[in-house]
Amino acid sequence: MQNTLWRYFALYRSFFSHNLKNEMIYRANFAINIGLDVFFTMVNVIFFAILYGNIETVGGWTFHQTLIIVGSVGIIRELAYLTFRKGFLELGEYVRTGRFDVMLTAPMNTAAHLAFRHVSLTESLGEGLMGLVLVGYGFAHLDAATWISIPFYCLMLINSLVIYYGFCLMVSSLVFWLIKSQELNTMIYYFMNTARYPRDIYHGLGKTFFTFLIPSSLIATTPAAILTGRIDATLIALSVSVAFVFLTLGLFTWTKSLNHYSSASS
Amino acid sequence: MDKEPQPLQLRKQLKQGQDMAAIEVTHLNKTFKTHKKEAGLKGSFKGFFHRETLYKKAVKSVSFSLEEGELVGFLGPNGAGKTTLLKMLSGILYPTSGKAQVLGFTPWERNPGYQRQFSIVMGQKNQLWWDLPPSESFLLNRDIYGVNHKTFRHTLDEMIELLDLKELLDIPVRQLSLGQRMKCELVASLLHQPRVLFLDEPTIGLDVISQEKIRSFIKTYNQEKKTTVLLTSHYMQDVEQLCKRVLVINHGGIVYDGSLSSLSNRYIDHKVIKIRFAETQSATAPPNIKGIVEWDKHHAVLKIQKKEVAQVTHKLLGDFRIEDLSVEKVEVEEVIRRIFEESPKAELNTQGEDKPHKWIKKPGETP
Numbered sequence: 001m002q003n004t005l006w007r008y009f010a011l012y013r014s015f016f017s018h019n020l021k022n023e024m025i026y027r028a029n030f031a032i033n034i035g036l037d038v039f040f041t042m043v044n045v046i047f048f049a050i051l052y053g054n055i056e057t058v059g060g061w062t063f064h065q066t067l068i069i070v071g072s073v074g075i076i077r078e079l080a081y082l083t084f085r086k087g088f089l090e091l092g093e094y095v096r097t098g099r100f101d102v103m104l105t106a107p108m109n110t111a112a113h114l115a116f117r118h119v120s121l122t123e124s125l126g127e128g129l130m131g132l133v134l135v136g137y138g139f140a141h142l143d144a145a146t147w148i149s150i151p152f153y154c155l156m157l158i159n160s161l162v163i164y165y166g167f168c169l170m171v172s173s174l175v176f177w178l179i180k181s182q183e184l185n186t187m188i189y190y191f192m193n194t195a196r197y198p199r200d201i202y203h204g205l206g207k208t209f210f211t212f213l214i215p216s217s218l219i220a221t222t223p224a225a226i227l228t229g230r231i232d233a234t235l236i237a238l239s240v241s242v243a244f245v246f247l248t249l250g251l252f253t254w255t256k257s258l259n260h261y262s263s264a265s266s
Numbered sequence: 267m268d269k270e271p272q273p274l275q276l277r278k279q280l281k282q283g284q285d286m287a288a289i290e291v292t293h294l295n296k297t298f299k300t301h302k303k304e305a306g307l308k309g310s311f312k313g314f315f316h317r318e319t320l321y322k323k324a325v326k327s328v329s330f331s332l333e334e335g336e337l338v339g340f341l342g343p344n345g346a347g348k349t350t351l352l353k354m355l356s357g358i359l360y361p362t363s364g365k366a367q368v369l370g371f372t373p374w375e376r377n378p379g380y381q382r383q384f385s386i387v388m389g390q391k392n393q394l395w396w397d398l399p400p401s402e403s404f405l406l407n408r409d410i411y412g413v414n415h416k417t418f419r420h421t422l423d424e425m426i427e428l429l430d431l432k433e434l435l436d437i438p439v440r441q442l443s444l445g446q447r448m449k450c451e452l453v454a455s456l457l458h459q460p461r462v463l464f465l466d467e468p469t470i471g472l473d474v475i476s477q478e479k480i481r482s483f484i485k486t487y488n489q490e491k492k493t494t495v496l497l498t499s500h501y502m503q504d505v506e507q508l509c510k511r512v513l514v515i516n517h518g519g520i521v522y523d524g525s526l527s528s529l530s531n532r533y534i535d536h537k538v539i540k541i542r543f544a545e546t547q548s549a550t551a552p553p554n555i556k557g558i559v560e561w562d563k564h565h566a567v568l569k570i571q572k573k574e575v576a577q578v579t580h581k582l583l584g585d586f587r588i589e590d591l592s593v594e595k596v597e598v599e600e601v602i603r604r605i606f607e608e609s610p611k612a613e614l615n616t617q618g619e620d621k622p623h624k625w626i627k628k629p630g631e632t633p
Contacts, residue, residue: 007412014409018395018402025397025438101358102393106410107381262374263360264299 008112015116023122030122037126044070044196045134059200065228066198067138072157072220073196074131078124079161086118088172088188092181095261104262111169111254135227144229156223156236159243163215166246167191173250173257176264195219215242286370288462288494289332289355294364296325296350296518324350326518327364332496334461337488339509340498343606347518348498349388352464355496356386368462382411385455389467392451394439400450401435404457411458418457425453429483445476452483465497469504481507502599516606530601537575538594539568544587555582 023030048070052063061069077085091114094100103113139145171188175181191214199221202210210217222239225232302318303309325347332338340348353359355366357373357380366373371380394403408418426432429449434442442450448468456463465484469477485508488495499505505512506526514522514529522529536557543564551561557578560567570578575593582588 011409014406018398018406021402022395022397097391099391099393101353101356101386101388101391104358104376105356105381105384105386107378107412108410259360262358263362 008109011108011112012116012119016119016121019119020121023120033122033124034126037124038130041070041074041127041130041134059198061198061200061228064138064141065224067134068227069198069220069224070196071131071134071136071138072160072224073192074124074127075135076131076157076160076164076195076219077192078128078131079157080164081120081124081128083119083161084115084165084168086120086123087114087116088168089181089185090118091172091175092179092184095175095181096179100261104258110258111251139227142228145227146229149226149229149231152231153223153227156226156239159239160219160223162243163219163239163246164192166243166248166250167215169250169254170246173253176257176261191216192219195221198224211238211242215246218242287331287367288334288336288369289330289496290365290367291331291355292329292365294325294328294351294354294366295323295362296347296354296359297362298322298324323518325354325361328515328518328520330513330520330523332494334494335488335492336511337484337495337497337509339505339512340496340515341500341502341505341512341602342498342515343500346515348515349466351515352386352466352496352498356384356464357381358386382458383460384462384464385458385460386464387451387455387466387468389448389465389470392439392447394447394450394454396440397438399436399438400431400442400454403439403450403454407454407457413458417459421457421459422453425456428486429453429479443476445472445479448472448476448480449483452480456487459491460493462494463496465495467499468497469499469501477501477503484508502602506598514602514605521605526598530596530598533601533604534596536569536571536596538596539570539575539579539582540590540592540594541566541568541582541586541588542590544589547586552585555585 045067048063048066051058052066056062058066091100094103094114103110103117106113168188171184172181174184178184194210194214195216197217199207199210199217202217207217218235218239222235225235298321300320300322301313302320303313328347328351340351342348350359354361355368355373357376360374369380369383371377373380394400395406404418404422407413408415413421426435429452431449431453434446434450439447439450452468468484469480472480481504484495484497487493488508497504497508510525512522512524512526512529513520522532524532538559543566546563549561549563551558551566555568557568557570558566559569568578579591579593582591
């Protein structure tokens with residue numbers, strides 16, 4: 001078990017350095033990516049600045065607290081690109097062209113292989129860095145900021161990453177039936193886009209929908225709640241359970257779909 | 267996560283059972299399912315609501331076995347089921363029914379212990395990183411297959427030598443020619459020194475010289491490493507030069523399993539006699555000569571039953587003044603063509619109950 005863990009660490013390192021070398025070849029692309037990321041994050045911030053010019057709080061969240069939510073989404077996106085996201089973006093192409101075959105014959109877990117094959121530092125780096133700046137800026141302007149909340153904030157970020165991964169696994173598994181993945185990727189993109197609104201704006205059915213069916217309301221709000229001093233045991237427990245359920249279901253559908261690919265492709 | 271295997275221990279276990287076949291396939295079947303779609307928008311619309319399922323038997327009750335170290339060629343036209351079969355033996359595809367054991371493993375269980383000991387190279391797909399030099403892909407494969415650094419260095423040097431790759435190592439793969447890329451693909455899949463190697467059309471699209479190089483590499487590699495190689499190709503030369511034994515597959519079933527030479531003995535019952543006359547003949551052939559394919563004033567070509575060759579030659583030499591006479595064997599290529607043309611009715615094909623090679627409405631029973 002420990003051996004396996006080490007092996008996958010080493011494999012990650014190896015894949016990471018290969019991907020980095022690959023990205024370095026396209027320097028212009030790299031610069032444009034970062035520029036676009038900064039631009040769109042700024043658009044987001046301006047949107048909230050205008051909104052908060054008219055009202056004091058949204059769902060009980062002040063402007064600076066909301067910046068922490070927006071920033072957290074950026075950080076989670078970058079973490080996702082560093083671990084698994086881009087592999088799912090490419091999955092449709094792999095399945096369509098049959099290049100996915102290699103992932104089934106290599107002595108390595110298929111899901112890990114797909115994830116590692118395209119780990120990317122730079123794809124979302126601009127958004128990640130902007131996220132860090134926003135979270136730092138928001139945190140500095142809080143009335144009740146405590147340093148002790150930072151490690152818990154980080155833990156919940158990882159938990160959100162697990163929810164995101166589980167969701168991606170479930171949605172992307174459909175690729176093996178649909179072969180086309182464009183729509184699925186768009187769906188996952190909007191999933192993360194709705195994460196930047198505070199969870200407290202939803203009520204009743206909407207809240208249930210964005211918690212259990214499409215758990216995007218938990219992604220950024222839970223870590224941000226901790227950092228802004230609203231430690232809420234129920235919310236944390238809810239996030240952790242949703243992460244567990246989504247990961248389990250995600251892995252289950254993934255395995256089932258792999259079997260479908262194996263018996264259907266030619 | 268996958269189970270961590272102990273290749274060394276596995277190798278030992280396998281060594282003990284040395285008389286065991288490297289590849290053992292019994293009654294393997296694969297049926298693909300698809301939906302019928304009529305042409306046009308109207309057809310698409312109809313298909314959206316009501317679909318008819320069609321079945322195609324890609325592989326029909328195939329059985330064969332390979333000894334360790336054998337180099338066997340798989341011959342068959344496009345769509346005969348060669349690739350499907352290789353994919354099942356690599357664990358990419360599940361069979362519909364039947365059994366297969368490769369090095370004692372069932373391939374589609376995808377045991378890492380098996381995956382570390384075989385390799386599949388598909389001529390039409392590449393696994394190298396497109397924008398990076400091949401040496402980078404080699405390093406990554408070293409890590410994926412957990413090859414010891416020293417062994418890796420040694421194996422790589424050996425293959426660089428054999429394939430003459432030294433100058434290619436640091437050029438991005440996208441700038442390599444097809445032949446150069448194929449060489450690198452081969453290296454990438456041999457770094458972990460597989461005991462079984464599946465090659466699917468390794469020479470496809472290559473020029474004659476590259477084909478020749480790949481061929482001689484495969485030959486040397488098989489002889490030196492005693493690797494079991496199963497090779498598909500529709501270039502006859504690949505098979506003629508590399509394989510003592512061939513499996514001919516058509517419409518999903520094996521129609522011949524044996525040596526190339528006895529293949530022609532078995533399927534061709536005639537020989538071709540070519541004659542150059544010493545003196546000008548009449549433009550029309552005399553009626554008492556049979557089996558004429560071509561006839562003019564100076565030349566003639568005759569197709570004669572094997573057992574009658576001696577008698578006919580004798581008669582020809584007696585009747586005409588002949589400058590040159592040769593009895594020629596029919597090319598292997600011709601033999602294969604004949605098998606492919608006639609195989610649905612060939613005596614070895616036991617599954618003739620459905621229209622072979624077509625999508626049919628019922629899955630049909632498999633023997």
